[in-house]
Amino acid sequence: MKIEISEDARKWQDIARAYADEYLQPHEVEAELNDGDLPQDITQRNKKRALELGFAEIDVPRSHGGRELPLESQVAIWEQLGRITNALSWCFSEPQQWMFDACSDAQLEKYVLPMMRGEKKDCYAITEAGPGSDLSGLEATAVKDCDDYVLNGEKWYVTSGNLADFFWFQARLPEENDDALFLVDQETPGIRITATPKFTHSYAAHHPTYRFKNVRIPVAQRVGRPGDGMAYTHSWFRHERLMIGARCCGAAARLIEEAMAFANGRAVGGLPLSEKQIIQFMLADSATELYAARLMTYDAARACDRGEDVKALHSRCSMVKLYVSEMANRVADRAVQIFGGRGYMRENVAERFFRELRVDRIWEGTSEVQRLIIARSLLKRGLDEM
């Protein structure tokens, strides 16, 4: 399916596709059958190659040694990496542009630039059990005490907590009636894992629950300036929602290709399955929805690259996240159906995506939360300004 993208995006698409095909896809089943883990030498080799290709530099400003790619090209990369199950593409860390707006020089040196070099890994500790989707109700606190902040709270679902060197920790500042992000090293006294729940997918990255009890960090580890509140968390959400869209497009494309290949090769009553109209309709609906999803994802990326109004971009990234994640789940469901009993085996890509894509309707804001964002924007600004 060809849609118009820039030459640069096309170039990165090819690079990412070759990497995904050669380095990642051959290890999916091994990872699946081993709770998401691969042998260290394979993970290290995949990480090394990703760093050589520059994937960790794509959103880093040139002034900091990065490649500063347009989001259109970044989408092209993550679309191809999205073809792979078991989060095998998460073998490198990716500093994001907003970090360079938010962080001090010292914070960039200590935390962000080492991520680009593959020396450090981060994780996000934002969600809490009580407020859940309602981030305005966060209960974790940061209270200033001389040259330190003292952090308290419990954070759920901290993805990659078992692999990360440091947290982006979101807390309320009761004294300022505001929120802020803090950079917190894993080994800081007072941080404890209270649970490591098992989730639906088989990923090497776990999602532990952490308790922060009187965790003392220097004031210099507060991110941004007073009054910034949730601004940087929202920047992160926009980026992630767009890239979830990209990855879901890649997953849907792979599912359609694999289901089609199976339907062509599988004979039922002496005829290929692909000759049955009911199977053709499932493939046709999937391809049509993927076309729409790709158009909107690339269009939103280009709108970000043009620097359009941030409020409009916020709701457009929500639309991408909502539509494309729901689309990919429909495609996965149809792919399982086309594969029949084989589609229920964990060795089968459709089975794995059927489970893995489900969380794309939940994390970075559930589909319902995306609808709230879109509806608020629509009612406030009108259709023409979205």
Ligand SMILES: Cc1cc2nc3c(=O)[nH]c(=O)nc-3n(C[C@H](O)[C@H](O)[C@H](O)COP(=O)(O)OP(=O)(O)OC[C@H]3O[C@@H](n4cnc5c(N)ncnc54)[C@H](O)[C@@H]3O)c2cc1C
């Ligand atoms: C595998 C996984 C990894 C994650 N990784 C991270 C991470 O790294 N860092 C992090 O901080 N968080 C992470 N999360 C948390 C994730 O972002 C939250 O699960 C998500 O935002 C929803 O919050 P909740 O689970 O508390 O659901 P709830 O807020 O309790 O929502 C429950 C249901 O109510 C609906 N709902 C909620 N509010 C409204 C409303 N106002 N109107 C209508 N319906 C509503 C929701 O859509 C949902 O259907 C992760 C979650 C998962 C499952």
